[in-house]
Amino acid sequence: MEDKRNIQIIEWEHLDKKKFYVFGVAMTMMIRVSVYPFTLIRTRLQVQKGKSLYHGTFDAFIKILRADGVTGLYRGFLVNTFTLISGQCYVTTYELTRKFVADYSQSNTVKSLVAGGSASLVAQSITVRGNLEGQGVVAFGQTKDIIRQILRADGLRGFYRGYVASLLTYIPNSAVWWPFYHFYAEQLSYLCPKECPHIVFQAISGPLAAATASVLTNPMDVIRTRVQVEGKNSIILTFRQLMAEEGPWGLMKGLSARIISATPSTIVIVVGYESLKKLSLRPELVDSRHW
Numbered sequence: 441m442e443d444k445r446n447i448q449i450i451e452w453e454h455l456d457k458k459k460f461y462v463f464g465v466a467m468t469m470m471i472r473v474s475v476y477p478f479t480l481i482r483t484r485l486q487v488q489k490g491k492s493l494y495h496g497t498f499d500a501f502i503k504i505l506r507a508d509g510v511t512g513l514y515r516g517f518l519v520n521t522f523t524l525i526s527g528q529c530y531v532t533t534y535e536l537t538r539k540f541v542a543d544y545s546q547s548n549t550v551k552s553l554v555a556g557g558s559a560s561l562v563a564q565s566i567t568v569r570g571n572l573e574g575q576g577v578v579a580f581g582q583t584k585d586i587i588r589q590i591l592r593a594d595g596l597r598g599f600y601r602g603y604v605a606s607l608l609t610y611i612p613n614s615a616v617w618w619p620f621y622h623f624y625a626e627q628l629s630y631l632c633p634k635e636c637p638h639i640v641f642q643a644i645s646g647p648l649a650a651a652t653a654s655v656l657t658n659p660m661d662v663i664r665t666r667v668q669v670e671g672k673n674s675i676i677l678t679f680r681q682l683m684a685e686e687g688p689w690g691l692m693k694g695l696s697a698r699i700i701s702a703t704p705s706t707i708v709i710v711v712g713y714e715s716l717k718k719l720s721l722r723p724e725l726v727d728s729r730h731w
Contacts, residue, residue, distance in 0.1 A: 447642075461718070463719055469718055470708075470712075481497060532561070534559035548622055617649045654698045663682065665694075666678050
């Protein structure tokens with residue numbers, strides 16, 4: 441009998457594509473609703489000067505809740521839902537790239553690294569960015585006005601302000617996350633009893649990989665946010681200004697919020713995505729899999 445320690449990865453060719461996309465959109469929307477408040481808090485922490493308004497993640501949460509109520513934690517959410525398309529493009533690119541790389545290398549690390557980076561490149565390139573995401577304070581009724589303001593001020597280029605900085609943040613983050621995710625899952629599988637379900641390893645491995653990737657890429661994430669929100673065009677000048685004003689610790693702003701938001705959200709994402717792939721597995725392959 442096959443050893444249950446061997447965590448089988450469901451690849452693109454194993455999936456019923458119709459089920460995969462229908463269930464995938466629903467799952468992505470539920471995840472975004474659950475983690476958006478933490479994304480908003482992280483953005484506000486990163487763009488403030490020093491500790492002029494918020495003194496940390498919990499302090500920001502309480503102040504926003506007191507000032508605007510629960511709806512304040514979801515400002516800009518409508519615009520954020522536009523990225524559902526990029527999310528589907530991300531997973532499609534990831535799975536297809538894994539399949540392509542498999543023709544040249546059977547190393548799961550290599551496949552995960554290349555596919556993760558490629559998926560992020562595609563998703564970032566088709567996502568409307570700039571002030572809409574960066575401010576994190578767009579109310580539902582303000583969306584059209586904000587779009588008009590950006591078009592008048594900067595034209596279509598305004599939506600891609602900070603695009604290079606975004607690529608320098610998200611491509612490494614995605615490229616690092618996937619190999620670490622599979623690495624941690626594999627290591628945990630050797631430490632736990634054979635009877636332990638694979639989904640448990642995966643649920644724990646997701647946040648560990650996210651924390652690792654967050655620490656490595658947070659400096660660029662802070663710079664990206666400032667470039668987008670403050671309307672700057674130079675990554676280098678933004679970096680120098682940040683260092684002059686707040687020193688090296690300024691590059692770690694929002695890290696705790698990022699890790700805190702990443703922990704529950706990544707567990708949900710991992711469990712959801714792995715469950716999605718199992719639900720979308722082609723019928724003739726179901727009995728051959730051990731979870």
